[in-house]
Amino acid sequence: MKKRFLPLLLALLLLVGAFGGAARADDTVIVNLGTAEAGAAIDRLLFSTESGSAALSGGALPEGCRIETETREDGAYHYLRGLPMQAGNFEFSLSVTGPGEGDELLLIEELTCALSLRPSTPAVEISADQSCAEGEDVSLAVRASVADAGVLSYQWYASDTRSDHGGSLLYGATAAELRLRPEAGTRYYYCVVTNTNNGMMAAAASPAAAVMVQAVRPVSLSLSAAPAKLEFNAGDSLDTTGLRLLLTYSDGRTETISTGFSAEPALLGAVGSQLVTVSYAGLSCSYTVQVREAPAELLDLQIVDLPTKLDYVVGDWLDTSGMTLRVDTNKGSYDVSTGYSCTPRRLEQEGRQSITVRYDSLSATFTVNVASAEKKVESIVVTRRPAKLSYKVGEGFDPLGMALTVQTNQGAEEVTEGFTWLPQQFSYAGRQNVTIFYGGKSCTLELIVDTPAAAQTPAESPAPEPSPEAAPTTAPRPDTQVERRSGQTAVTVIAVAALLGLAALLAYVYLAKRERILALLEKLRNRTGRN
Numbered sequence: 001m002k003k004r005f006l007p008l009l010l011a012l013l014l015l016v017g018a019f020g021g022a023a024r025a026d027d028t029v030i031v032n033l034g035t036a037e038a039g040a041a042i043d044r045l046l047f048s049t050e051s052g053s054a055a056l057s058g059g060a061l062p063e064g065c066r067i068e069t070e071t072r073e074d075g076a077y078h079y080l081r082g083l084p085m086q087a088g089n090f091e092f093s094l095s096v097t098g099p100g101e102g103d104e105l106l107l108i109e110e111l112t113c114a115l116s117l118r119p120s121t122p123a124v125e126i127s128a129d130q131s132c133a134e135g136e137d138v139s140l141a142v143r144a145s146v147a148d149a150g151v152l153s154y155q156w157y158a159s160d161t162r163s164d165h166g167g168s169l170l171y172g173a174t175a176a177e178l179r180l181r182p183e184a185g186t187r188y189y190y191c192v193v194t195n196t197n198n199g200m201m202a203a204a205a206s207p208a209a210a211v212m213v214q215a216v217r218p219v220s221l222s223l224s225a226a227p228a229k230l231e232f233n234a235g236d237s238l239d240t241t242g243l244r245l246l247l248t249y250s251d252g253r254t255e256t257i258s259t260g261f262s263a264e265p266a267l268l269g270a271v272g273s274q275l276v277t278v279s280y281a282g283l284s285c286s287y288t289v290q291v292r293e294a295p296a297e298l299l300d301l302q303i304v305d306l307p308t309k310l311d312y313v314v315g316d317w318l319d320t321s322g323m324t325l326r327v328d329t330n331k332g333s334y335d336v337s338t339g340y341s342c343t344p345r346r347l348e349q350e351g352r353q354s355i356t357v358r359y360d361s362l363s364a365t366f367t368v369n370v371a372s373a374e375k376k377v378e379s380i381v382v383t384r385r386p387a388k389l390s391y392k393v394g395e396g397f398d399p400l401g402m403a404l405t406v407q408t409n410q411g412a413e414e415v416t417e418g419f420t421w422l423p424q425q426f427s428y429a430g431r432q433n434v435t436i437f438y439g440g441k442s443c444t445l446e447l448i449v450d451t452p453a454a455a456q457t458p459a460e461s462p463a464p465e466p467s468p469e470a471a472p473t474t475a476p477r478p479d480t481q482v483e484r485r486s487g488q489t490a491v492t493v494i495a496v497a498a499l500l501g502l503a504a505l506l507a508y509v510y511l512a513k514r515e516r517i518l519a520l521l522e523k524l525r526n527r528t529g530r531n
Contacts, residue, residue: 039147052098059092150197301362377439
């Protein structure tokens with residue numbers, strides 16, 4: 001009995017000393033298992049009895065853990081063993097039972113156990129120290145791991161000393177890799193890695209890594225592209241438009257500079273080759289320009305001799321022959337007779353007209369007289385063909401309906417009369433051109449002339465029956481509307497009217513004296529037969 005009691009007492013003392021002790025209240029033993037780290041193996045002695053086995057009776061064991069009982073010579077030892085991966089605070093109950101009377105189990109002990117599992121502390125490594133030139137990008141990275149099932153997060157800090165605490169938080173730097181473009185000098189960077197497991201966190205800071213940035217400075221300045229203007233007049237201001245400079249840095253990097261530089265001298269006074277010095281970032285280079293003597297400044301323009309011709313008619317072109325101009329400058333005067341311009345060049349308005357003479361930036365005026373111009377025909381063209389375009393041999397041209405467009409020195413106008421033509425009469429068949437004359441100008445019109453039909457011999461008419469009641473008739477007048485006629489057309493119309501009148505008169509006489517004429521004809525026939 002003494003051998004069994006001593007191990008039991010020893011186990012109780014160990015539990016009380018290591019985990020805060022075990023208490024019995026109402027026959028329940030409370031066992032505080034303390035704190036362990038998720039991801040680390042657990043092998044904790046919970047209780048020991050003379051005999052029996054332990055089983056979970058309430059609560060839940062940490063995932064990955066189990067209750068094991070080892071039976072030894074001095075009693076039964078009950079353990080919590082396993083590999084928990086989930087952090088948290090756990091509380092569970094155990095019942096220790098042993099054989100009783102018959103098949104019944106005897107409750108030996110009841111245990112209430114408490115265990116706190118904190119997240120695994122990250123193991124963190126950081127990349128080596130870095131060095132770069134100013135303006136270059138650099139990167140640092142950490143490698144972190146945990147034994148449990150937690151999730152890692154990152155936060156970078158910067159410090160002026162090699163320390164893993166007390167640095168300035170870098171906002172937005174929450175990845176395992178840090179990319180930055182630091183300024184010249186040396187700074188230290190470290191990363192705090194946090195393991196979050198079931199709402200509980202454990203953090204660890206990486207060692208600090210140094211980033212050493214070498215200051216980059218300009219070392220040389222040269223001409224990359226010369227300015228567009230390299231020739232000036234004395235007294236001109238320097239124009240550097242188009243100038244490009246090449247700036248070289250200590251790290252070998254180059255940059256093209258087109259603004260922000262200064263150039264001297266700003267005012268070019270000396271005639272000849274002159275050196276221009278360009279400065280930027282404490283460096284300088286130079287190029288050469290050519291300076292020539294400034295031309296004379298024009299002050300005034302006078303007309304010394306007027307042109308020989310001062311009288312014109314409308315439509316004439318200006319003639320400046322004989323005109324001389326005097327140009328006054330700050331260096332004296334000189335006369336010119338060419339190299340100027342005049343407006344207007346063509347004189348379109350009647351009366352006195354002012355002419356402006358321009359020479360470079362100067363101007364002067366003189367006056368000419370412009371008289372009204374006599375209208376002159378320059379060209380004619382048939383714009384509306386006559387109504388009749390087909391003729392017979394022997395007929396004369398009829399211009400009825402024809403119109404001409406006449407171009408004169410005063411503009412264009414339409415003419416429907418006052419023109420003449422050749423030939424007057426068509427003497428052969430085929431296509432023929434009629435030449436139209438107006439105002440000393442001519443144009444042609446193509447017509448078609450056909451051969452007239454052969455004349456037929458008239459058959460003898462039967463003797464007319466007397467008709468005393470027949471009233472004399474007058475031949476009807478042709479209902480012809482004539483808008484425009486030439487002289488020949490008028491003669492033709494008069495001749496036709498006369499023939500029609502004569503025919504009507506003969507018809508009237510025949511009808512009125514028919515019986516007498518018939519009797520007279522009978523006598524003549526009889527007399528002829530006797531002879």
